[in-house]
Amino acid sequence: MNASIIRRLGIRRLAIALCGVGLLAAAPVSAKEYLVTGVKPNGLVVIDPAARKVEKIHRIPGAGVAPGTIVPSPDGKIAYVVTNHLESVSGIDLESGKEVFRADFSSGAQRVKAMFAMDVSPDGKELFVFQSPVRLLPGEYKVEDTRIAVFRTADGVGAKAVRTLPAPRRLAILAFSKDGGTLWALGWDLYALDPKTGAVRDTHKLLNWTRENFGPPDILDVWPQFEQAGVFSTPYFTSRTDLPPTDPSAFKTGVLTLDLASGAVATKEFEDTSAVIFSSVVNPAKRDEAFSVYTQLSKIDAKGGALVKRVDLPHTYYSINIAGDGKEVYVGGTACDVGVYNPDSLDRIGQIEIPGCPDQGVASLRMVKR
């Protein structure tokens, strides 16, 4: 592998050097899409991926360092960002940079953190934020039940929750069904919640699954990247209990997909575990195809359960998204660049450097269309 890595690095450098020439031909011409990511400290970055340039960097007001989950409004005008050390959400107008919405969760003796899971209703009117509260008493803390706080986006800056829904602990993803009738929540299991009451209408067992010869899967996905295909996807890692741990095929990596239009949930192993994967995205143009990211970019046949192709990345990337026509894959998070890849060859065909090289950390990489 050493020699091939070096060889591949060489080719990649060549590709980067040539990307300025190839760019015009590769650039999508139709939809005006913008990538949105966060950077430390408190920056919200709008990128024109076709032009390979950073359009704007907005300042998120208030305390905090690392922007967390980012949820774009359905009209693509506002990005709701978890900020203030996970204790607030700020809605930033992507054009003007103005804060048009803000909800601060903590008050007095209650400290409330938004742990990753957040989504907006398809009509854009309500923002659903998963919260983990703790009561701060004079001499001790008391952990309280987790919940989903619902805010009216029209309430603007200073919004208060209009209702709170009970929620299982350890949620990391909230994703609305296309029709707005179901709020999907990923924690230990995948829950279908009633967005009005929080009632669990259906549970797709994951950690609690009872698959013969399979141990419970490990799933943690804090990157909502489902807007392009309308399909949420996440990697999972499991093990075969009927094989000895010394057998390389005892450990399996799979991809879970949830179709937000049909509600169909599928899990499929695609390889003997051989790479760390943080997050994935489904190709809107070929909906059985997923791309995943960490130190390597992988192309996965999610339906057939096969690893199609894998390339090394120049460094770790946590997040991934894709053009609406499926013609470019974007990898981001972790450092200060967004890499652009050809979905067929997985060649690096472009790169967007964020000025000043700020750290994107775990911020979401979202796509808005305007």
Add this chain to the structure above:
Amino acid sequence: MRRMNGTQRRRRRAGLLTGGLAGTLLVGGAAWAAEPPRPDEGNAKQIIAERCSTCHERQADGSLHRIDHVRKTPEGWTMTLFRMNQIHSANLSPEDSRALVAYLSARQGLAPEEAAPFRYILERQTAVVETPITDGDLSVMCARCHSVARVGLQRRDADEWKRLANFHLGQFPSIEYSALGRDRKWWEIASTQTPDILGQKFPFKTKEWADWQQAAKPNLAGVWAVTGHRPGLGRYGGTATVAAERDGYSVRYDLTDAGGKPLTGTGKALVYTGFEWRGTTTLGGQEVREVFAASKDGQSLSGRWFLPEHDEVGASVAAVRTGTAPTILGFSQEHVKTGANARVTVWGSGLDGGPVDFGPGVTVKTLSQSATTAVVEVAAAANAAPGARTVSVGKAKGGGFTVYAALDSVVVEPAFTIARVGGNGGTTAPVSAQFEAIGYLNGPDGKPGTADDVRVGALPAAWTLEPFNEAAKLMEDVKFAGTIAPSGLFAPALAGPNPQRVFSTNNIGDLKVVATVKDGAATLTGDGRLISTVQRWNDPPIR
């Protein structure tokens, strides 16, 4: 400052008086002839009553909420006070904190028996692979993130352990999401089963603590015979002269290293909870921190000293009072080869009482002899019987010396340890790792690696690094992770992403550390494992 009452003043004066005579009076079991000095508790009582109690309210039974229901080591209390300052704006000055640690360690500490199984974490020993606590999966629930010792060095009842669980998730809500906590309903277990098990296993009230509170505490003033081992540098030994001061002890070390060179210094120590020696000494020109435990009878001290900013560099310490039963504590060199001779320093107590004998086939020429040190020239005959020897110096006896003809195996110590990248403009210093090649004889069963193997001791070796496994080979860990010196000292490479590496990854590595020892015409190798990993950003007194 606390005002002393009449009795205390008398006790102080009595302590000072007898302290001066300690060297002559403290013989046999009379270690408590004088009331031992205690760390100054300042106005701790007042701080607790007036300031801590604004949050820790007084309960119906008169106790203070939480404070009065926990027992910890001095380091444990130090961490608590640090957190009170950092998170809860307690505004404690360094003087306040010192007084509070002294006061709380005395009233709510751990008994010697309670702290004994976990002392390695206080001593900041390197390369300890902990024994898991299997009760209720405590090692999984607690010790995936910090040491088992950190749990085992606290005593609380179940309700107070439950408050600690609430603090954990309240302060670190990511626990439920982390790789170490998300494979189970961490909070549901941590808030129900775990506190009950901890309350049974490590309860607030114990017989050991009740007895230790009642026990007379030893006065540690006197002359001590000391030996220890500095990994990579060998053994050292000599005397420590300890004198009582107002609230602690002064100490003077007159030591020599394995090569006979002087290693001297002076320092000061406070003794918490009646037995927890915490010293700061300048030894051989270097400042070192001492974490020792005195035995309950005050006849021995043991522990470790280390550099304040590089606690991976240090030494073991074992000391006994001089003037008590004669004993051999150690040797500057633990072996002699048949047909060869060596200059060996024997360290111990009562070594001036008779001839030095290394057993049949070993002739001894005594070069110098004092109560704590005997320097001899030993020569092993070509036909001297290989094996472990019991050495005697007069009535003092001790094992740990071996005559060998040919080595049977070489073992690398430590067998498994870690180093950490550091430096490169970052805030965290690199953490090195020191290895030693230890020769062994097979013992009666003729097989290496079994319980009857006879330790020959540390030997010069050539050191090389190899990839520990296939992944390390692919990632070229040997090329990037660091270097090992002829002394067996591994120096990690610089911190930070390395653009020269695949994925620009850090200079971490999983390495096999190989020692090659020449023994006559034979060449023997042994190996250990080293994981050179990333920085530790948060390094509390108890990890």
